[in-house]
Amino acid sequence: MDHKPQFPFFDVSRQFGPLKSQVLEKFAELLEKQSFVLGETVTRFEKDMAEWIGVKHAITVANGTDSLTVAIRALGIGHGDEVITTPFSFFASTGSIMLNGATPIFVDIEPKTYNIDPALIEKAITKKTKAILPVHLYGQCADMDAILAIAKKHNLFVIEDFAQSIGATYKGKQAGTMGNVGCTSFYPTKNLGGAGEGGLISTNDDQLAEKIKMIRVHGSGRRYIHEVLGTNSRMNALQVAYLQVKLPHLKSWMASRQKIADRYMSELRPLTDRGLVLPTIQEGRNHVWNQFVVRVPHREELQKKLLALGVPTDVYYPLTIPQQKVLRGVSAETGWLEAEKAAKVVMALPIFPELKKEEQDLVIQALHKTLTQES
Numbered sequence: 001m002d003h004k005p006q007f008p009f010f011d012v013s014r015q016f017g018p019l020k021s022q023v024l025e026k027f028a029e030l031l032e033k034q035s036f037v038l039g040e041t042v043t044r045f046e047k048d049m050a051e052w053i054g055v056k057h058a059i060t061v062a063n064g065t066d067s068l069t070v071a072i073r074a075l076g077i078g079h080g081d082e083v084i085t086t087p088f089s090f091f092a093s094t095g096s097i098m099l100n101g102a103t104p105i106f107v108d109i110e111p112k113t114y115n116i117d118p119a120l121i122e123k124a125i126t127k128k129t130k131a132i133l134p135v136h137l138y139g140q141c142a143d144m145d146a147i148l149a150i151a152k153k154h155n156l157f158v159i160e161d162f163a164q165s166i167g168a169t170y171k172g173k174q175a176g177t178m179g180n181v182g183c184t185s186f187y188p189t190k191n192l193g194g195a196g197e198g199g200l201i202s203t204n205d206d207q208l209a210e211k212i213k214m215i216r217v218h219g220s221g222r223r224y225i226h227e228v229l230g231t232n233s234r235m236n237a238l239q240v241a242y243l244q245v246k247l248p249h250l251k252s253w254m255a256s257r258q259k260i261a262d263r264y265m266s267e268l269r270p271l272t273d274r275g276l277v278l279p280t281i282q283e284g285r286n287h288v289w290n291q292f293v294v295r296v297p298h299r300e301e302l303q304k305k306l307l308a309l310g311v312p313t314d315v316y317y318p319l320t321i322p323q324q325k326v327l328r329g330v331s332a333e334t335g336w337l338e339a340e341k342a343a344k345v346v347m348a349l350p351i352f353p354e355l356k357k358e359e360q361d362l363v364i365q366a367l368h369k370t371l372t373q374e375s
């Protein structure tokens with residue numbers, strides 16, 4: 001029998017509703033001006049974002065993947081170089097390394113945070129290592145003090161992928177401000193989601209910022225003068241205007257996600273006796289809940305039972321990156337035990353700022369029902 005969820009796993013339209021007239025007004029203005037590429041709207045937004053994140057430079061690019069590929073290119077990383085990264089992430093964190101001709105070197109994750117385990121990084125460093133690329137997965141920062149200390153000792157760059165963690169903090173510092181460069185995405189499912197594709201690079205390094213700005217316009221600082229090899233990666237001004245309307249609400253949306261996470265945490269706690277493992281938030285960090293991910297027994301069976309009760313769930317990610325076909329010949333397929341274990345048992349519950357109280361109730365009740373039935 002085919003079951004349908006009683007509500008969507010994620011629904012952006014609920015966020016758009018109250019902002020619609022404001023967005024349309026901004027769009028009309030830009031359409032009148034026919035100003036879509038860089039220009040005033042984009043510059044203004046980059047200033048606002050830099051201030052929001054707490055960084056000197058915020059540079060918009062076409063999407064989150066480009067934020068990584070452009071940043072890696074700007075650091076001069078390419079053929080023959082190695083970049084240490086996590087095997088458990090959305091593919092872009094590794095794809096961006098490979099697109100620059102460099103080799104990803106995977107280091108296993110900490111089972112509690114699902115982030116790269118700093119204790120294993122030094123063993124992976126070789127003469128070819130140029131950078132460490134931690135991903136702040138699901139909404140919680142990786143262990144940045146440890147990562148930055150290793151990077152300093154071995155003279156490596158740190159590239160933070162904070163696509164899922166805008167606004168997350170580590171010992172009072174914001175994601176995207178701790179490494180040499182931070183890369184994030186405005187894909188609609190992210191915590192600050194646009195009307196399509198968008199990305200942003202953050203840095204405190206003036207020279208690097210200049211290089212990044214050149215790379216997004218074919219390596220050209222002045223018109224038709226090309227100094228380095230770049231690409232075309234700019235965020236459309238309509239997209240920027242949409243995010244400009246949303247940005248003032250981000251803090252309150254973060255609080256709404258937190259409230260839902262708090263409920264899940266307390267009301268699902270009894271199920272830890274039934275094999276459910278709740279997220280762990282490490283000392284000195286917060287969690288911005290791009291995803292609320294639990295470990296569960298008999299995942300596929302449980303997902304079906306939950307769906308039969310109207311509750312949608314999802315899996316981020318069912319395979320580790322080294323297990324992907326495109327990594328053949330680049331990396332061994334297995335050898336990252338914690339990542340491989342996580343890929344088999346993680347399950348994400350619906351969480352977004354506009355998720356209704358009744359919908360949260362349904363998630364909680366359905367999990368109680370299915371998990372207490374099981375044994």
Ligand SMILES: *Cc1c(COP(=O)(O)O)cnc(C)c1O
Nearest residue numbers: 063064065090092093163185187
């Ligand atoms: C979404 C995401 C990206 C890429 O962003 P796009 O805008 O989809 O290209 C990179 N890394 C992580 C961890 C992501 O979740």
